[in-house]
Amino acid sequence: MRTRRLGVSALPIVQCAVAAGLAWYVAHNLLRHPTPFFAPIAAVICLGVSLGQRRVRRMVELVVGVSLGVLVGDLLISQIGTGSWQLVLVVALAMAVAVFADGGALFVAQAASSAVLVATLLPPGNSGGLDRCVDALVGGAVGFLVAAVLPADPVGPVRRETRAVLDELATVLLGIAEALRNRDVDAAGRALRRARQGQPLVDAVRASLKSGREVTAIAPLYRPRRRMLGDYAEVAERADYALRNARVLARRAYTALGDGEQATDALPDAMTELATAVGKLSSELGVDGDRSRARGPVIDAVRGSDVLSGRRTDGLTPSEQMMAAQARSIAMDLLQGSGMPRDEARAALRGDGEPDRSDSPAAEA
Known part of the structure; x- marks a missing residue:
């Protein structure tokens, strides 16, 4: 270190x-x-x-x-x-x-x-x-x-801080999945506390972005990196939204488990797949900045789950429906962070090329 x-x-x-x-x-x-x-x-x-x-x-x-x-x-x-x-x-x-x-x-x-x-x-x-x-x-x-x-690299610190946010998001999702799978209230509480402590990581990304933009302003050598910084700014913004949704998701899981509600086994499996997709986006940022290759795992995580895709709605408790909506919102954030426009992202998750009108703005708040 x-x-x-x-x-x-x-x-x-x-x-x-x-x-x-x-x-x-x-x-x-x-x-x-x-x-x-x-x-x-x-x-x-x-x-x-x-x-x-x-x-x-x-x-x-x-x-x-x-x-x-x-x-x-x-x-x-x-x-x-x-x-x-x-x-x-x-x-x-x-x-x-x-x-x-x-x-x-x-x-x-x-x-x-x-x-x-x-x-x-x-x-x-x-x-x-x-x-x-x-x-x-x-x-x-x-x-x-x-x-x-002799300017410092304006992109390197931003890349490191952005990956730290995404890695934290993946860890929170895995913690929620573990808590739901094992019906462990304490594990859900730990995931919730960790999700609540993620904001300083987002603030660090924004600070690095501001610093990087100023480097490109005074250093002609790095002015072409402005577009790349813009891409990272979009990833950071969407990662922030996803982390906020993860906090709501963790809170709902903690409350549901504390109240003794039963959660379908499909939910923790979907959370695990979503965490894997987050890790894919994080790793792609460390290779060449091509975010588009991370879209496939996100789409597969949603389409492969009857609960997240909306194919299964009967028999779900209100808590399960809310957790599924939050997980789907996280998937939307990840796709938009990969550079996909919102309408295309919704259509991709739906799988039929049509905009998904069921994904309400309230679910993404």
């Missing part, structure tokens, strides 16, 4: 190292600043935002915050010297100016920390003047340049 984590972070590490060296070279060799300490610092801070999970706004806030803190610290310390009360004054003024200028928490915190560095490292009477503020801006500019020339 540690090796894999290092591999994922390898490019951001290289970016930070290259940017630090380049920022020092520009500030020291080209601008003739004797010790441009803040140039590499700003470059590393700019690029090191969560090692690849970057936001353009956050990068700007960090760089401008560093520059502002350095400027305020230099102007004051050069006049009043260093000490405890001087540090109080410098930090307070830097934070006040930052709050007045923007108010972002990251921006304010970075301005304060940079002012602390200046107030504690700059000897009394020795002013860096405007040079160190310029160094910080140079470092930030170099950081943006390196991010554009």
Whole structure:
């Protein structure tokens, strides 16, 4: 796991190292600043935002915050010297100016920390003047340049996070199937708790998508990946809907088993097949992004079940009907996540080429 984590972070590490060296070279060799300490610092801070999970706004806030803190610290310390009360004054003024200028928490915190560095490292009477503020801006500019020339992969993190959501969905479905098959209330409760805890995974996908889109905006090399990010956005959205439906399904299974209701054996078998189809969609995302190959297992899971396909309606309890409707809605979400339009997906599940009018919007809520 540690090796894999290092591999994922390898490019951001290289970016930070290259940017630090380049920022020092520009500030020291080209601008003739004797010790441009803040140039590499700003470059590393700019690029090191969560090692690849970057936001353009956050990068700007960090760089401008560093520059502002350095400027305020230099102007004051050069006049009043260093000490405890001087540090109080410098930090307070830097934070006040930052709050007045923007108010972002990251921006304010970075301005304060940079002012602390200046107030504690700059000897009394020795002013860096405007040079160190310029160094910080140079470092930030170099950081943006390196991010554009040596960009991180905008798709890789999105693919990993999307697969994590789908894998979680498959695990929840298997848990529900196990609970129904064994008439196990505790297992249904575990599946329900797991389904309720899946939202952070969806949020992580959306965060990766936003970061990936910003990478494609500043890096010409990866602009063709915008379409692929759009595909993953569709998968993530449908996976979110499917996970929500799985929560409703788990809740109904937990309640039915707790009330002693009997469930037909066809339901757990259908859930297992549906979980296998989810795994197929997840694996296809890891190969070449061709989602269409995952449609077959989803359609087969529904058509192969009399309960999910609607061929069997007699004798089903209200709970069984609701669980079947939720499972069918999950299948719809998966097909739409594979890139199939809604009407085609409904017709495919029906199996006769006609839109399925029985699949009500309420069942997919």
